[in-house]
Each structure stands twice: as structure tokens, then as C-alpha cells.
Amino acid sequence: MYCPRHFSIEDPACLHEFMRAHPLATLVTHGADGLDANHVPLMVRGAEGAERLAGHVARANPLWEDHDGEHVLCVFQGPDHYISPSAYPTKAETGKVVPTWNYAVVHARGILRVIEERDWLHALVTDLTRTHEAGLPTPWQVSDAPDDYVERMLGAIVGIEIEVTRLVGKWKVSQNQPENNRAGVVQALSTGDEAARAMAGLVERFAKDRP
Secondary structure: OOOOHHHEEOOHHHHHHHHHHOOEEEEEEEEOOEEEEEEEEOEEEOOOOOOEEEEEEEOOOOHHHHOOOOEEEEEEEEEEEEEOHHHOOHHHHOOOOOOEEEEEEEEEEEEEEEEOOHHHHHHHHHHHHHHHHOOOOOOOOHHHOOHHHHHHHHHOEEEEEEEEEEEEEEEEOOOOOOHHHHHHHHHHHHOOOHHHHHHHHHHHHHHOOOO
């Protein structure tokens, strides 16, 4: 991924926070038929320098048979939004502005390992459920389903764990713009839809300390 220095995010805590907030990863593999992509919710495990990503796929998905032990790429996509030149005060001053697209992503490269152990899978789906049900008025839990049904469902999936070898974050959120243009972007997006407001928050959070 092309990543100029001013768009690069290297703080592992920030990258982990981002992946947890946007867990649906695009898992890219390369096989006999070329490139392929699967979309898999992944949990972040481990700490800086020893990150692992854990998830599961359907047993019918050839991913787990074809790519065990191979290098893969996981792309975590966050907020993104079109940025109009009209948001920049410098448009009226010089006219020297062009449209762009702001976005935030994390790329995690690593080695995929297949896990079929029943206890590991049960612990994983329990963790996934607890994480994503948190905050709901009546959280569902695995034990709410009949034991025999849970066992059948566990038999229909295969676990995957990715040992991360490289983690790269790119926040393209107007850091290359002067302060008045960044403020203009925040103002323009703050009254928009949910995606626009999410991007306004990122611009405000990550661009305010730039020169």
C-alpha cells in the first residue's frame, strides 16, 4: 500500500483499536486461480509484536483447505468520504484545490493457520458473541441455543488464526492540508450523514496536531 509519511499511523494501540472497531476484514489470498477475497470478522488477540487475528469460515469454503500455512493480507476498512474543494477556504483565495477522498484503513499481513479443535472453536464463537452482543438490551449468548444445535453449527465451521507479520495503518484524513482547510472539512462534514460525521471526527482527531 502506498503510504506517505504524513498519512502513516504506527501506534499499535491505535491500530488495534481500529481493527476492533471495524472487525469485518477483507481477507485476500492468492492461489491457482489468482487473487481471491473473503470477508471475515476477525478478533485481535495478542499484544504488540505478537498480534494474532482469529475468526472462522464455513467448512464449505475452500479458503481453509487451499491456504493453510500461506501468507495472506487482511484489510480493515474504516470511515471514508468524498471531500469537495468547496470545503476549503483556500478555494476562494487561490482556486488551487482539487477533490479528494478521505479514508482510514489497516493492512495486516500474516501467515494463516487452520484450527479444527472443537474447544478452540467454541471459545472463539463465545468470544465473538460476547463482544458483538455487548451493549444490546438482551444480549444473546451461545448457551441460549440447544447443545446439540451448537455442536452441529461448530461442525459446519473451521477456525482460522493469522499470525501477523506486518501491520500498517493509513489515515488519509486531510493531514496534508493547512489548518484552515482541515477546519473547513470538519465543518462541512459535521452536518452530513453518519459516514460524513465519522470522517469529520477522524479529521479532527488525527489532523489537529499537523502543521
